[in-house]
Amino acid sequence: MEFELVIIGGGPAGLMAALTAAEKGVKTAIVEESFALGGQLRQQAQVLENLPKEFGKQSGIALAKFFSNKVSSIGVTALLGHTMIGTYRNGTIGVSNGKDTFPIYAKKILVTTGAAEQAALFPGWTLPGVMTIGAAQILLNRERVLPGKEAVVLGCNSISYDIAKQLRACGVNVQGIIEKKSIDEIDKELIEKFESENIEVFFHSNIEKAAGKQHVEKVWIDNDVLKKEREIDLVCISNGLYPVTEPLELLDCEFTYIENLGGRIPKYGSSFTTSNSSVYVAGNAAGITCIEGILVTASIAVTGILEDLAILNNIEAKKQKEILWTELLKAETGRYSKVHDARISLVNDFLPKEI
Amino acid sequence: MDKSTIVCKCEEINIDEIETALKAGACQFDDIKRLTRCGMGPCQSKVCTNMVREIIAAYTGEPMEHIEYPKNRMPIKITRLGVLVANQETSSVVSVFKESVSEVDTNG
Amino acid sequence: MYINDHPLLESEFLEEITFFYEGKQLIAKSGQTVAAALMGNGIKVFGVSRKLQQPRGVFCANGRCCSCFVTIDGLDHTLSCMTRIEEGMQVFFNGGDPVVGRGGSGI
Ligand SMILES: Cc1cc2nc3c(=O)[nH]c(=O)nc-3n(C[C@H](O)[C@H](O)[C@H](O)COP(=O)(O)OP(=O)(O)OC[C@H]3O[C@@H](n4cnc5c(N)ncnc54)[C@H](O)[C@@H]3O)c2cc1C
Numbered sequence: 001m002e003f004e005l006v007i008i009g010g011g012p013a014g015l016m017a018a019l020t021a022a023e024k025g026v027k028t029a030i031v032e033e034s035f036a037l038g039g040q041l042r043q044q045a046q047v048l049e050n051l052p053k054e055f056g057k058q059s060g061i062a063l064a065k066f067f068s069n070k071v072s073s074i075g076v077t078a079l080l081g082h083t084m085i086g087t088y089r090n091g092t093i094g095v096s097n098g099k100d101t102f103p104i105y106a107k108k109i110l111v112t113t114g115a116a117e118q119a120a121l122f123p124g125w126t127l128p129g130v131m132t133i134g135a136a137q138i139l140l141n142r143e144r145v146l147p148g149k150e151a152v153v154l155g156c157n158s159i160s161y162d163i164a165k166q167l168r169a170c171g172v173n174v175q176g177i178i179e180k181k182s183i184d185e186i187d188k189e190l191i192e193k194f195e196s197e198n199i200e201v202f203f204h205s206n207i208e209k210a211a212g213k214q215h216v217e218k219v220w221i222d223n224d225v226l227k228k229e230r231e232i233d234l235v236c237i238s239n240g241l242y243p244v245t246e247p248l249e250l251l252d253c254e255f256t257y258i259e260n261l262g263g264r265i266p267k268y269g270s271s272f273t274t275s276n277s278s279v280y281v282a283g284n285a286a287g288i289t290c291i292e293g294i295l296v297t298a299s300i301a302v303t304g305i306l307e308d309l310a311i312l313n314n315i316e317a318k319k320q321k322e323i324l325w326t327e328l329l330k331a332e333t334g335r336y337s338k339v340h341d342a343r344i345s346l347v348n349d350f351l352p353k354e355i
Numbered sequence: 356m357d358k359s360t361i362v363c364k365c366e367e368i369n370i371d372e373i374e375t376a377l378k379a380g381a382c383q384f385d386d387i388k389r390l391t392r393c394g395m396g397p398c399q400s401k402v403c404t405n406m407v408r409e410i411i412a413a414y415t416g417e418p419m420e421h422i423e424y425p426k427n428r429m430p431i432k433i434t435r436l437g438v439l440v441a442n443q444e445t446s447s448v449v450s451v452f453k454e455s456v457s458e459v460d461t462n463g
Numbered sequence: 464m465y466i467n468d469h470p471l472l473e474s475e476f477l478e479e480i481t482f483f484y485e486g487k488q489l490i491a492k493s494g495q496t497v498a499a500a501l502m503g504n505g506i507k508v509f510g511v512s513r514k515l516q517q518p519r520g521v522f523c524a525n526g527r528c529c530s531c532f533v534t535i536d537g538l539d540h541t542l543s544c545m546t547r548i549e550e551g552m553q554v555f556f557n558g559g560d561p562v563v564g565r566g567g568s569g570i
Pocket residue numbers: 008009010011012013014031032033034038039040041044082083084085112113114115116117133134135137138159162241244247282283284285291294432525
């Protein structure tokens with residue numbers, strides 16, 4: 001199999017990139033491990049408020065559907081159930097479909113493998129019934145099964161807010177949010193949101209342990225003043241996200257460590273090119289950001305790819321990239337300004353002359 | 356926290372075993388991996404990486420950014436051996452198999 | 464438990480299909496993963512860990528953690544969260560590592 005552009009990961013970043021590339025006539029394929037396109041949007045029932053204008057306001061689920069319909073109508077090859085598992089000696093990517101392993105040749109590779117959820121350590125965390133909050137959201141909204149009936153959530157953040165609300169709407173009793181930090185270290189607005197929903201947050205607290213015979217039955221919540229024992233059948237861990245970068249490692253990309261982008265991150269320039277000049281990165285794999293940021297980074301990467309493939313001339317590409325970087329700055333203000341600052345310094349370190 | 360708490364859920368390695376490896380001279384994740392199998396389970400350390408790195412950071416007093424990540428090896432996702440060798444033309448695994456087969460042949 | 468009237472989502476007509484868990488006939492909705500089909504039937508423990516034989520089930524639902532192994536149609540250690548349920552599928556509890564030593568003795 002041979003393509004001009006191969007995209008690893010069919011989430012919002014990969015789909016956005018595939019659409020733009022295919023519109024310009026680039027022979028494009030998406031390699032997607034799952035049996036459907038849409039990535040982690042497929043279970044996000046909450047309305048995404050700040051999408052780029054052309055998308056309006058819609059839920060993640062609706063946006064995933066929109067993208068996947070469009071991509072299949074525009075002639076992108078979607079290789080579902082295909083996982084990039086390695087590289088051959090000459091750098092060609094190796095893909096497995098569960099029956100066979102084979103190379104896919106590409107002039108350019110865009111890695112949009114997204115982010116994964118961080119686990120959390122406490123005695124009993126390996127018991128069935130203890131899961132990441134994203135897993136609970138997948139069961140609830142994508143699979144339409146109840147992950148449990150009585151829940152506690154570890155971690156007070158915007159994702160746990162959205163999902164705790166969704167769990168409750170479906171009849172799960174969310175007994176409370178357990179948060180390590182003290183109340184003054186958490187965004188006031190977020191605390192007010194939890195308060196207005198009447199969801200109790202235990203600050204400066206931790207799960208001392210979880211226990212149960214075959215399945216989680218109880219947690220012990222520990223803080224300075226009290227120890228609370230709770231009977232539950234679901235513990236959701238919301239302990240942050242980190243970029244999924246294994247494919248980039250195998251493609252010999254150089255890495256650096258930037259806390260504000262989610263930890264270990266590939267080095268990239270202002271077109272999201274990595275140190276391997278045929279490999280690009282975008283979306284949450286290029287640093288954890290908001291959905292608007294995810295879409296704009298994909299647009300920038302595609303502009304760079306189109307320029308490299310000589311489909312866009314340098315002047316046009318430069319103009320477009322300037323517009324897109326302004327959009328990215330706008331998307332990453334406020335809550336995400338630290339992300340943006342970190343990104344800028346990463347890009348400046350990569351190619352000091354370019355920006 | 357209770358030192359018997361499992362950190363690597365695939366290989367079931369607990370805090371105590373990791374700290375013992377550190378006491379024995381391990382400095383980075385890959386050292387602990389070689390000593391204990393921590394991180395060598397079916398998920399290939401996708402779940403335990405940062406939890407182990409945090410334990411190393413706490414033990415050594417180094418900041419997290421100095422704590423190395425374990426090296427990723429192919430295949431990066433769980434893959435059956437039969438799937439790796441299924442495509443005879445492109446598989447490098449097959450050539451290794453063939454070598455051992457021909458060795459058997461020549462040696463009788 | 465299957466959510467019939469999801470308060471946040473449009474209702475969807477999903478065909479019912481039958482599958483087997485440990486030989487017992489159960490019902491799932493088409494399009495669901497094997498993991499969800501099991502949880503929809505109240506089954507939350509899918510197998511045991513390889514060393515200490517401790518219970519395991521869904522953790523990441525994303526094919527990364529390998530906690531959700533089951534045996535599907537004779538293939539052991541299959542990720543139930545990444546496999547779609549199909550009519551007549553035979554699903555079994557993951558009882559640990561297979562015996563791989565010579566002659567099946569495990570040594
Ligand atoms: C379970 C979960 C729930 C989340 N919920 C929320 C939420 O409620 N709100 C929020 O703001 N953010 C959430 N996120 C963050 C999420 O990363 C972003 O919302 C967004 O989906 C990221 O877009 P992306 O295109 O960068 O990557 P993703 O949407 O993650 O898409 C990446 C795709 O790459 C595929 N892939 C990965 N590795 C390979 C490989 N080796 N070969 C082939 N394909 C591969 C994956 O299957 C996936 O489909 C969640 C993340 C997770 C993991």
